[in-house]
Amino acid sequence: MSPKLVDKDLRRQELALAALAVFAERGFARTSMSQVAEAAGVAKGTLYLYFSSKEELVVAAASAWVAQVEAAAPPPIDPASAPLPRLRALLQASTRAFLEDPSVVKLFLAVLRGAIEPGDPLARLDVVQRVSAPIRSAIVGILRDGAARGLLRPEVAQDAERLAVNVVAFVDGLGLHHLASPGRVDLDAQLDLYLEALFGSLQAPDDPLRQSPP
Amino acid sequence: MSPKLVDKDLRRQELALAALAVFAERGFARTSMSQVAEAAGVAKGTLYLYFSSKEELVVAAASAWVAQVEAAAPPPIDPASAPLPRLRALLQASTRAFLEDPSVVKLFLAVLRGAIEPGDPLARLDVVQRVSAPIRSAIVGILRDGAARGLLRPEVAQDAERLAVNVVAFVDGLGLHHLASPGRVDLDAQLDLYLEALFGSLQAPDDPLRQSPP
Amino acid sequence: MSPKLVDKDLRRQELALAALAVFAERGFARTSMSQVAEAAGVAKGTLYLYFSSKEELVVAAASAWVAQVEAAAPPPIDPASAPLPRLRALLQASTRAFLEDPSVVKLFLAVLRGAIEPGDPLARLDVVQRVSAPIRSAIVGILRDGAARGLLRPEVAQDAERLAVNVVAFVDGLGLHHLASPGRVDLDAQLDLYLEALFGSLQAPDDPLRQSPP
Amino acid sequence: MSPKLVDKDLRRQELALAALAVFAERGFARTSMSQVAEAAGVAKGTLYLYFSSKEELVVAAASAWVAQVEAAAPPPIDPASAPLPRLRALLQASTRAFLEDPSVVKLFLAVLRGAIEPGDPLARLDVVQRVSAPIRSAIVGILRDGAARGLLRPEVAQDAERLAVNVVAFVDGLGLHHLASPGRVDLDAQLDLYLEALFGSLQAPDDPLRQSPP
DNA sequence: CATGAATGAGACTTCATTCAT
DNA sequence: GATGAATGAAGTCTCATTCAT
Numbered sequence: 001m002s003p004k005l006v007d008k009d010l011r012r013q014e015l016a017l018a019a020l021a022v023f024a025e026r027g028f029a030r031t032s033m034s035q036v037a038e039a040a041g042v043a044k045g046t047l048y049l050y051f052s053s054k055e056e057l058v059v060a061a062a063s064a065w066v067a068q069v070e071a072a073a074p075p076p077i078d079p080a081s082a083p084l085p086r087l088r089a090l091l092q093a094s095t096r097a098f099l100e101d102p103s104v105v106k107l108f109l110a111v112l113r114g115a116i117e118p119g120d121p122l123a124r125l126d127v128v129q130r131v132s133a134p135i136r137s138a139i140v141g142i143l144r145d146g147a148a149r150g151l152l153r154p155e156v157a158q159d160a161e162r163l164a165v166n167v168v169a170f171v172d173g174l175g176l177h178h179l180a181s182p183g184r185v186d187l188d189a190q191l192d193l194y195l196e197a198l199f200g201s202l203q204a205p206d207d208p209l210r211q212s213p214p
Numbered sequence: 215m216s217p218k219l220v221d222k223d224l225r226r227q228e229l230a231l232a233a234l235a236v237f238a239e240r241g242f243a244r245t246s247m248s249q250v251a252e253a254a255g256v257a258k259g260t261l262y263l264y265f266s267s268k269e270e271l272v273v274a275a276a277s278a279w280v281a282q283v284e285a286a287a288p289p290p291i292d293p294a295s296a297p298l299p300r301l302r303a304l305l306q307a308s309t310r311a312f313l314e315d316p317s318v319v320k321l322f323l324a325v326l327r328g329a330i331e332p333g334d335p336l337a338r339l340d341v342v343q344r345v346s347a348p349i350r351s352a353i354v355g356i357l358r359d360g361a362a363r364g365l366l367r368p369e370v371a372q373d374a375e376r377l378a379v380n381v382v383a384f385v386d387g388l389g390l391h392h393l394a395s396p397g398r399v400d401l402d403a404q405l406d407l408y409l410e411a412l413f414g415s416l417q418a419p420d421d422p423l424r425q426s427p428p
Numbered sequence: 429m430s431p432k433l434v435d436k437d438l439r440r441q442e443l444a445l446a447a448l449a450v451f452a453e454r455g456f457a458r459t460s461m462s463q464v465a466e467a468a469g470v471a472k473g474t475l476y477l478y479f480s481s482k483e484e485l486v487v488a489a490a491s492a493w494v495a496q497v498e499a500a501a502p503p504p505i506d507p508a509s510a511p512l513p514r515l516r517a518l519l520q521a522s523t524r525a526f527l528e529d530p531s532v533v534k535l536f537l538a539v540l541r542g543a544i545e546p547g548d549p550l551a552r553l554d555v556v557q558r559v560s561a562p563i564r565s566a567i568v569g570i571l572r573d574g575a576a577r578g579l580l581r582p583e584v585a586q587d588a589e590r591l592a593v594n595v596v597a598f599v600d601g602l603g604l605h606h607l608a609s610p611g612r613v614d615l616d617a618q619l620d621l622y623l624e625a626l627f628g629s630l631q632a633p634d635d636p637l638r639q640s641p642p
Numbered sequence: 643m644s645p646k647l648v649d650k651d652l653r654r655q656e657l658a659l660a661a662l663a664v665f666a667e668r669g670f671a672r673t674s675m676s677q678v679a680e681a682a683g684v685a686k687g688t689l690y691l692y693f694s695s696k697e698e699l700v701v702a703a704a705s706a707w708v709a710q711v712e713a714a715a716p717p718p719i720d721p722a723s724a725p726l727p728r729l730r731a732l733l734q735a736s737t738r739a740f741l742e743d744p745s746v747v748k749l750f751l752a753v754l755r756g757a758i759e760p761g762d763p764l765a766r767l768d769v770v771q772r773v774s775a776p777i778r779s780a781i782v783g784i785l786r787d788g789a790a791r792g793l794l795r796p797e798v799a800q801d802a803e804r805l806a807v808n809v810v811a812f813v814d815g816l817g818l819h820h821l822a823s824p825g826r827v828d829l830d831a832q833l834d835l836y837l838e839a840l841f842g843s844l845q846a847p848d849d850p851l852r853q854s855p856p
Numbered sequence: 857c858a859t860g861a862a863t864g865a866g867a868c869t870t871c872a873t874t875c876a877t
Numbered sequence: 878g879a880t881g882a883a884t885g886a887a888g889t890c891t892c893a894t895t896c897a898t
Contacts, residue, residue, distance in 0.1 A: 461892070461893060461894080462891095462892075472893090472894090473894090473895080476893090476894070481894085482893065482894090
């Protein structure tokens with residue numbers, strides 16, 4: 001009369017998250033269902049009560065990641081200072097975060113691999129696009145705000161989306177190279193190099209008050 | 215130096231290259247020794263005469279890739295024009311190349327995955343670093359030449375290495391996002407966005423003839 | 429005799445019948461307890477309240493089948509005409525019935541398989557024997573009646589049981605071949621072939637009224 | 643240079659026959675690949691070198707059975723005596739054979755089960771039809787010979803095929819009932835009952851010596 | 857009583873590796 | 878040196894059975 005009650009969706013989430021941790025560490029292909037089961041503290045068969053196949057579990061784990069990223073509070077350190085420092089702070093926070101937890105990068109790579117293969121379910125999920133959406137939108141915010149405040153060229157407001165893609169591409173590429181060639185890529189220096197070049201081209205034509213005359 | 219040794223090494227190379235093609239297409243983990251053997255046109259057992267394990271074969275294939283990339287002629291289309299067009303041509307050639315043959319990207323990702331794992335033999339090989347060396351050095355060449363010709367700031371000559379890392383990081387990140395989010399990332403436009411910002415900050419202080427005087 | 433016991437037995441019957449339907453369709457071995465539970469509209473665990481194992485459920489289902497067959501009204505189309513047409517009508521009805529619902533045949537085969545295995549519980553149940561009892565007894569009735577009416581040889585009355593076995597064996601064999609070689613076995617024609625030969629040998633020596641004298 | 647040579651087809655045959663023995667004993671569904679491997683004296687993986695799936699092995703085993711039956715010498719005890727004794731001897735030999743080795747019957751039942759299921763590969767193989775072909779053709783031979791010798795009605799020659807189907811259906815049905823109800827079905831008596839009725843209807847019109855002349 | 861979540865043995869299948877020829 | 882047949886551990890998945898609620 002009072003059967004054991006379990007919120008199936010909730011349990012799915014829990015298991016997907018447990019799986020995510022293992023997948024992140026060892027990759028999708030090299031992680032066995034047994035390992036996931038062990039990490040989740042359940043029997044192998046239990047996984048199949050919630051996911052009809054490993055593939056479905058992989059997709060669920062990736063989706064859980066996306067949901068987690070999308071729900072995450074935007075990096076809190078955002079004063080109302082100038083666009084350049086704001087963007088720098090945002091990106092430093094990002095790179096730092098994934099350096100501290102390399103499993104995020106492993107996950108990103110694992111997902112990328114799937115995203116590239118046309119038939120792969122991860123490609124259909126559009127994981128890469130969605131995972132980078134929050135940071136892209138934060139970047140867009142900073143740029144538009146800078147333009148609105150007259151600190152950046154007015155066209156920036158229109159180009160903000162494209163610029164955000166540019167920034168994210170750079171940051172991801174930088175992070176990957178940094179991890180792949182440890183010690184050879186100075187993250188902060190490279191970030192500054194990029195940001196200064198970028199802002200050089202985005203800055204509003206200097207008004208007389210700020211530019212020191214001869 | 216005995217002919218036999220040379221022969222054996224040569225054969226190893228051939229087999230590693232055959233393996234490379236399959237690995238690039240399907241990834242290291244998802245490719246079986248049988249598939250490699252078939253692609254190489256030898257029996258499975260033969261592979262073990264030249265490589266004592268699958269892992270050794272993977273390393274050899276990655277090394278073969280590195281060797282191949284290092285030996286490749288630099289992109290031929292390099293006139294003696296201005297640095298910006300030269301760099302653009304170089305990078306467009308690069309991105310175009312891997313768009314035409316996505317297996318290079320798959321390979322890059324597979325290798326990246328290994329390169330990130332501290333214990334992994336691919337990390338010891340420093341594959342990522344070495345594979346990007348040729349393009350980095352081409353970039354360095356263009357930058358130094360530009361500085362020497364007075365078209366770029368003189369400091370560029372000294373920063374050339376760091377700048378090359380920046381460029382390569384951006385291009386790789388851009389390529390990955392492009393492949394992962396098909397249709398959403400305009401490769402050429404993003405490249406131009408990046409290059410123009412960069413060159414804005416590298417260009418030699420405009421000579422009087424071009425800069426409008428007060 | 430307490431109401432509870434009756435209830436419990438009733439429920440067992442219901443569940444066994446629900447199981448029977450699924451077993452008939454998919455065979456004993458290929459049907460899972462889950463499928464039975466679903467078909468019966470109860471939870472898997474509930475089955476174990478009434479049957480301590482799958483084997484017990486199988487036996488109960490087979491018994492339910494037997495009970496059902498034994499309780500079935502004899503084929504209603506039995507005029508008081510001559511034995512041959514009566515028997516033909518009876519057997520045609522039988523074969524037709526199982527052609528319309530092949531699951532009966534599947535069930536018969538599944539049960540046969542068990543019945544052949546000495547240790548099998550179905551062998552102890554004597555299912556085959558009991559399932560064919562009603563039709564055998566109908567046949568016996570027709571034959572004895574024919575003998576009593578002087579239409580069949582008087583010895584037929586004594587041999588009726590053995591003859592019924594013969595008829596049933598033939599009909600079952602015919603049905604199986606018909607189903608296994610669709611299109612190759614003309615059921616009605618073969619039945620007539622058999623029945624005419626049989627009745628040729630059973631018919632009472634033609635009385636003078638029927639046999640035209642010279 | 644001299645690789646281990648194995649006639650793949652031959653080996654397939656051997657393995658299929660080993661599998662056949664186990665399948666016959668325990669049925670297709672209840673026999674695991676492990677059991678087949680053990681019976682065949684090889685490792686589980688070896689089976690997959692010759693059969694890409696269990697289903698393929700089942701089909702191969704069934705085919706091997708068919709081939710074996712088709713190749714078997716017809717029951718040798720066939721004098722040139724009258725059709726009835728010849729047929730009786732043939733059928734007694736058949737029934738006796740499968741009583742001595744019940745695994746043939748189990749096999750027959752297992753195959754029947756598949757043959758009935760429309761999608762089943764065994765249905766496509768037409769196993770039942772082919773397995774019974776040799777005995778059918780022996781029956782046809784006896785009947786035609788009897789007709790040619792004037793011992794059977796001339797029409798029998800034309801109906802021989804249909805009659806053979808009738809006989810085989812009866813014999814199979816009889817055998818199944820005999821096995822399923824041990825002790826209750828007298829094989830020889832039932833066979834005689836059937837054969838005498840049949841021959842009563844097939845016999846050539848009695849020659850003048852027996853038929854009362856006008 | 858009834859439920860259904862959980863289990864774990866075991867099914868089918870793949871694959872890196874070995875070794876007799 | 879080369880082969881490819883053979884192996885067996887390990888992978889994915891199923892299912893009869895148990896038990897807390």
